[in-house]
Structure formats: C-alpha cells, structure tokens
Amino acid sequence: MDSNTMKKEQILEAFRFRHATKQFDPQKKISDDDFSFILETGRLSPSSIGLEPWKFLVIENQELKDKLQSISWGAQGQLPTASHFVIILARTIKDVKYDSDYIKDHMVRIKKFPEELIGKIQDRYKTFQESDFNILDNERTTFDWSCKQCYIALGNMMTSAAQIGIDSCPVEGFDYDAVSALLEEYDLLEDGHLNVAVMVAFGYRADEPRPKTRKPIEEVVKWV
Numbered sequence: 001m002d003s004n005t006m007k008k009e010q011i012l013e014a015f016r017f018r019h020a021t022k023q024f025d026p027q028k029k030i031s032d033d034d035f036s037f038i039l040e041t042g043r044l045s046p047s048s049i050g051l052e053p054w055k056f057l058v059i060e061n062q063e064l065k066d067k068l069q070s071i072s073w074g075a076q077g078q079l080p081t082a083s084h085f086v087i088i089l090a091r092t093i094k095d096v097k098y099d100s101d102y103i104k105d106h107m108v109r110i111k112k113f114p115e116e117l118i119g120k121i122q123d124r125y126k127t128f129q130e131s132d133f134n135i136l137d138n139e140r141t142t143f144d145w146s147c148k149q150c151y152i153a154l155g156n157m158m159t160s161a162a163q164i165g166i167d168s169c170p171v172e173g174f175d176y177d178a179v180s181a182l183l184e185e186y187d188l189l190e191d192g193h194l195n196v197a198v199m200v201a202f203g204y205r206a207d208e209p210r211p212k213t214r215k216p217i218e219e220v221v222k223w224v
Helices: 003-017 032-043 062-070 101-110 115-132 139-163 176-185
Strands: 054-058 084-091 167-171 194-203
Touching (some): 032 054, 084 139
Antiparallel strands (some): 084 194
C-alpha cells in the first residue's frame, strides 16, 4: 500500500470512528498538547472572504457549566462528563458588514492588504453581501452567514480529534436566548459583537457506539 493510499484510509477511518458521543468517560482527560492541536485546526479553518468570524470559548468555570446544563437539553450527558466543552461564537453584523471596523482591521492587520486597496476590497465585499448572496437582508441572515463559517471550523475540529482517537459531539440542543443571556451575564459576547453558533464537547467515549449508518453513495452524489 503506497503512502497516499494509507493517508486516505487513515482519514476515512477517522470518519468511521467519529460519532456523536452522548456520554464521555469523566476519568479520561485530553492532554494539553492534543487539545491545542484540536483548537489549532479550528483556527486554521477556511472562512468566506477569509474573515475568521469566530471565537472559541473553552468552558472551564464549573458554575457556568452548571448553569449551561440547566438550559442545554442536548448536552445533559456531555457537560458533566466531557474533558473539554467549547462554545463556538460567531461574529454579528457589527463585525462582518463590509464597512465594519472589524473587517478593516482584519484586512490591514491580519491579511496585510495595502491601505490603498482597502476601499476597493470593501466595495467588492459590499456587492457580494448586498446582492450576490443577500447577506444583509437583515441581522439574522448576516449572523447565519457567520455561523456557516463556524460550522466549517467545527467539522475540522471534530475530524482532527477523531484522527488522534478523541471523541466529540456537536450540540445544538439548547435554549438559544437563555444561553445568549447567560454568556452576556458573564460578559463573553463583547457587547453584541458575538453570539452563539454551536457547542461541541470533546473527550473519550464511555461506551462503544452502534455501527455507523449512512445512505449509499449513489443516493447522495449525482454526476451531471
């Protein structure tokens, strides 16, 4: 078996290994090095127009965990048992609208675009957001666009975790308004510049899952 075939098989095996773990072994903790690796795969993930409109909250405060558990019906088994619990926040219209301070700072400080190009780039982003994708129809459509980018990071983090034998579970089962209010209470939403996209737990499975089931490839792929 050549190296390319081996790599492909290793990646597919990670996808077969990954499942939505409902209960973790609370005695097993992810090493700092392994968890830093998982976070780094999130940080390096692609995003539309390269905006990186996310922030990863690693929840360690036990009081906050307890409060989250009371309003997160989909994380009842994960919050008390996971090694690490992350809330992925997405940037709101305050930051991702084409003329925002966040975008200008990101273009200059992070992407290193020349100052003289910023106006032209913002004009292109304006067209993309206003008419190409109708992202600016309202605040919710803009926020949903940010959340789409966060799900790319989420998928990469879970797959990368699976490749090193670490389990995960994405969580959407929570009272959205209540969780937002709780995070605002802890001053974690940066005055409305961030809000909740999705949650994800990481750790080691307590029990073996049932075999993975998926539709056959013929039902999900169409060549045209």
